[in-house]
Each structure stands twice: as C-alpha cells, then as structure tokens.
Amino acid sequence: MNSKRQREAITYRMKKLAAKREEITRKTNAVREKIQKKYEDMKRVLDEDLHITLTQLDTEREAVERLVEERIEVCRHLSQDLNLELDNLSAHVKNDAQEVDIQDAETDKRISETLKSTDPDLIRTDEFRNEQLLSLTINLLLFIRSQVPVTKKLFQSYAADVVLDADTAHPKLIISPKGDSATYTDTWRDVPETPSRFDNTLNVISQRGFSEGRRYWEVEVSGKTYWELGLTYPSIPRRGRVEDCWLGRGKESWCVEYFSGDYTAWHGGVQHELPLLAGKQFGRIGVYCSFPGGLVCFLGADAMTPIHCFCAGTFTDDLHPALCTGHDNEGTNWKSLKICDASRSAPVL
Incomplete structure (x- = not known):
C-alpha cells in the first residue's frame, strides 16, 4: 500500500512538472509574440517613412521630366517648321532676295528665342534639399546602428x-x-x-x-x-x-x-x-x-x-x-x- 502511494506521488509530481513546462512555454511565447510585434511595428514605421520619402522624390522627378519633355517638344516643332520653310524656300528659289532675307531674319530670331527658352541649364532641381534628405537618412541609419541591442x-x-x-x-x-x-x-x-x-x-x-x-x-x-x-x-x-x-x-x-x-x-x-x-x-x-x-x-x-x-x-x-x-x-x-x-x-x- 505504501508503495502504491509512492507511485501515485511520483505520478502526480510528473503531471505537475509537465504543467509547469506548459505554463513556462505559454508565458514565454506570449512575451515573444509581443516583442516580435513591436519589431514588426518598427519595421512598418520605417517602411512607411521610406515610402513617403521615395514618393516625394518620384513626384518631383516626374515634374522635371514633364518640363524636359515639353522643351523637347518645342524644339521638335521648331525643327519641323524649319524643314517646311526650307522646302518652301527651295520651291520659290526665284523669289525676291529681300523677301528671303526677311524670312531668314525671322527664322534666326525664332531659333534664338527657342534655344534660349529651352536651355537645359534653366532646368534645375533642389539638389541641396535632396542632399539634406540623404544626410538625414544617413543620420537615422547611424543612430539606429549606434543603439545598443535591447538585450545588451x-x-x-x-x-x-x-x-x-x-x-x-x-x-x-x-x-x-x-x-x-x-x-x-x-x-x-x-x-x-x-x-x-x-x-x-x-x-x-x-x-x-x-x-x-x-x-x-x-x-x-x-x-x-x-x-x-x-x-x-x-x-x-x-x-x-x-x-x-x-x-x-x-x-x-x-x-x-x-x-x-x-x-x-x-x-x-x-x-x-x-x-x-x-x-x-x-x-x-x-x-x-x-x-x-x-x-x-x-x-x-x-x-x-x-x-x-x-x-x-x-x-x-x-x-x-x-x-x-x-x-x-x-x-x-x-x-x-x-x-x-x-x-x-x-x-x-
């Protein structure tokens, strides 16, 4: 009878130990999930910030690209007009020399104005601001890297x-x-x-x-x-x-x-x-x-x-x-x- 009680006591202790193992596993997993979620939240915040930054850069780039395309289109139209004028000039080669000089002067003026208005140097981006943005991003990276791991x-x-x-x-x-x-x-x-x-x-x-x-x-x-x-x-x-x-x-x-x-x-x-x-x-x-x-x-x-x-x-x-x-x-x-x-x-x- 004493031996039976001893076996029962050991069996009960084994059940209690198994329950303790399950309790520790459950509590540890709960903390683990909460910590993992916080890191996922941090990653989501960084991803959102990255999206905002890159979208702003893309929006500005697209605006500059539209302006460049408009200037290219102006030059293309002028080139087409010049081709037509050359064709007309060939067809009326016997025209009065004075009239030809007038047309040449007007053409030169148009070309000069177009080249002036489409000068690539007039198309600018805020490079200083972009460098500041890059600098802030680098500083953020350096700050994150400088942080001691939470365990440490x-x-x-x-x-x-x-x-x-x-x-x-x-x-x-x-x-x-x-x-x-x-x-x-x-x-x-x-x-x-x-x-x-x-x-x-x-x-x-x-x-x-x-x-x-x-x-x-x-x-x-x-x-x-x-x-x-x-x-x-x-x-x-x-x-x-x-x-x-x-x-x-x-x-x-x-x-x-x-x-x-x-x-x-x-x-x-x-x-x-x-x-x-x-x-x-x-x-x-x-x-x-x-x-x-x-x-x-x-x-x-x-x-x-x-x-x-x-x-x-x-x-x-x-x-x-x-x-x-x-x-x-x-x-x-x-x-x-x-x-x-x-x-x-x-x-x-």
Missing part, C-alpha cells in the same frame, strides 16, 4: 562589480592588484597555503558572491586559445582529484570552455558540445545569472551571440564568478583574462 542594454543594467580573490588563485596565476585580471605563469609562485586556494587546477573565483537578483559580467578573452568561465558555489572542491575541481565537472559550478577553436558547456560533469560555434572567436564573453529564473547564460558579448544557457531552477547558495586561464597551450595562450566594465559596450576598433 538590459544586461548592462545588471552589471556586477567583480573582483578576483587572489587568496583563491592557483599558485601559477598572477592576479592584478585591482583583482580585475588573471595571468598564467609557468612558475609556481610562493604564496600562502590557504584552504580556499585551488592547488591543482588554474582557477580563481571572486571575492564576493551573488545571492539574489540578476547579475552580469564580462571577460575579455581575445588572443587566447584556452579558457574556462563560469559561476560556482563556494563549496567547489579546491583540492583533491583534478576533475572534481574543474569548473562544471561537479554540481557546484557551471562553465563554458574554449580550447583551440572548440566550445563546450559543462555542468555536473556533463558536457554539451557546441559545434555551431566551432572556429568562432569572441573578444568578450558575457556571463549572466538570474536568481529569480535560476538561469546561468553565456554569450559572445561583442554581438550578444548566445552560446549556452543552463537552468538550475533554484540556486541553493551564493554564486561566485569563476575563471580558469588555461595553461600555455604550446605557447599560444599567454594573454591574461581581464574583467571588463560590463555596464559599457566594448569600444569599436
């Missing part, structure tokens, strides 16, 4: 002040005085042995952890061929088997690893290969965590490119930013990992 703007509002704790750093890591960078050295440094120090993997974690809200931080990884970035509970092993201390190999931490062009996400010892990112290089990597959502997300901060996202559901302890510089990787991986100001976009080089 939102994450920047969650920017966290991350300071690395030198007392946790492996002896082969040099932590800057400000605690904003970690550099691998081939020399085992003479540092105090503390229970918090990693002694068999090239890790370092932050001085302070996060326990609520939403946090975002970025690390500059340009020029490196091997690194690991992530978040960890304070309970991550600092000594013992190497695998236990690596980021993402236990249930205490989450990380993304980059090694010689390949990306892998890790948690609980389970690896998630990311083949679509193979060969792609980022200047900065962003790490985002949400306590309300139980999320740990990694992205290429340069263009807000999603890399991988973990859902823990609920975090059970403080989360500390963590990083591993990686070894020298045959002389290709000496550059530092540097904590960036995540509240500002990376400068355009």
Whole structure:
C-alpha cells in the first residue's frame, strides 16, 4: 500500500512538472509574440517613412521630366517648321532676295528665342534639399546602428562589480592588484597555503558572491586559445582529484570552455558540445545569472551571440564568478583574462 502511494506521488509530481513546462512555454511565447510585434511595428514605421520619402522624390522627378519633355517638344516643332520653310524656300528659289532675307531674319530670331527658352541649364532641381534628405537618412541609419541591442542594454543594467580573490588563485596565476585580471605563469609562485586556494587546477573565483537578483559580467578573452568561465558555489572542491575541481565537472559550478577553436558547456560533469560555434572567436564573453529564473547564460558579448544557457531552477547558495586561464597551450595562450566594465559596450576598433 505504501508503495502504491509512492507511485501515485511520483505520478502526480510528473503531471505537475509537465504543467509547469506548459505554463513556462505559454508565458514565454506570449512575451515573444509581443516583442516580435513591436519589431514588426518598427519595421512598418520605417517602411512607411521610406515610402513617403521615395514618393516625394518620384513626384518631383516626374515634374522635371514633364518640363524636359515639353522643351523637347518645342524644339521638335521648331525643327519641323524649319524643314517646311526650307522646302518652301527651295520651291520659290526665284523669289525676291529681300523677301528671303526677311524670312531668314525671322527664322534666326525664332531659333534664338527657342534655344534660349529651352536651355537645359534653366532646368534645375533642389539638389541641396535632396542632399539634406540623404544626410538625414544617413543620420537615422547611424543612430539606429549606434543603439545598443535591447538585450545588451538590459544586461548592462545588471552589471556586477567583480573582483578576483587572489587568496583563491592557483599558485601559477598572477592576479592584478585591482583583482580585475588573471595571468598564467609557468612558475609556481610562493604564496600562502590557504584552504580556499585551488592547488591543482588554474582557477580563481571572486571575492564576493551573488545571492539574489540578476547579475552580469564580462571577460575579455581575445588572443587566447584556452579558457574556462563560469559561476560556482563556494563549496567547489579546491583540492583533491583534478576533475572534481574543474569548473562544471561537479554540481557546484557551471562553465563554458574554449580550447583551440572548440566550445563546450559543462555542468555536473556533463558536457554539451557546441559545434555551431566551432572556429568562432569572441573578444568578450558575457556571463549572466538570474536568481529569480535560476538561469546561468553565456554569450559572445561583442554581438550578444548566445552560446549556452543552463537552468538550475533554484540556486541553493551564493554564486561566485569563476575563471580558469588555461595553461600555455604550446605557447599560444599567454594573454591574461581581464574583467571588463560590463555596464559599457566594448569600444569599436
């Protein structure tokens, strides 16, 4: 009987979890549809503005083309009249010379007046206004391009002040005085042995952890061929088997690893290969965590490119930013990992 109640409890829990999945999907899709509609509205506004601008230009062009056609028609009629006059002159070649001179003078006058009135230089467009219109369009494009993507703007509002704790750093890591960078050295440094120090993997974690809200931080990884970035509970092993201390190999931490062009996400010892990112290089990597959502997300901060996202559901302890510089990787991986100001976009080089 007890076994039956247990089975019923498990079955009921499975139904509740399925209902939760449907609820999350429904709510996410609703927000997604609203956001998509807003972007469609923005596109519609731009399309309407484009239509107005081009219609105005076309209307003015058509007016100028009509004027040009009218002037061409005037010249055509004059040419036809001249042909008739030449024919008449040939037919009356014996006419009085004085009469011929009078006709020539009148013809010359007509031609002169027509050429004067149909001078192409008299047909003008407001080119200065058109250049202003083009300039405004360029400025609009530059303004749109200068805007930080909404995801980036939102994450920047969650920017966290991350300071690395030198007392946790492996002896082969040099932590800057400000605690904003970690550099691998081939020399085992003479540092105090503390229970918090990693002694068999090239890790370092932050001085302070996060326990609520939403946090975002970025690390500059340009020029490196091997690194690991992530978040960890304070309970991550600092000594013992190497695998236990690596980021993402236990249930205490989450990380993304980059090694010689390949990306892998890790948690609980389970690896998630990311083949679509193979060969792609980022200047900065962003790490985002949400306590309300139980999320740990990694992205290429340069263009807000999603890399991988973990859902823990609920975090059970403080989360500390963590990083591993990686070894020298045959002389290709000496550059530092540097904590960036995540509240500002990376400068355009």
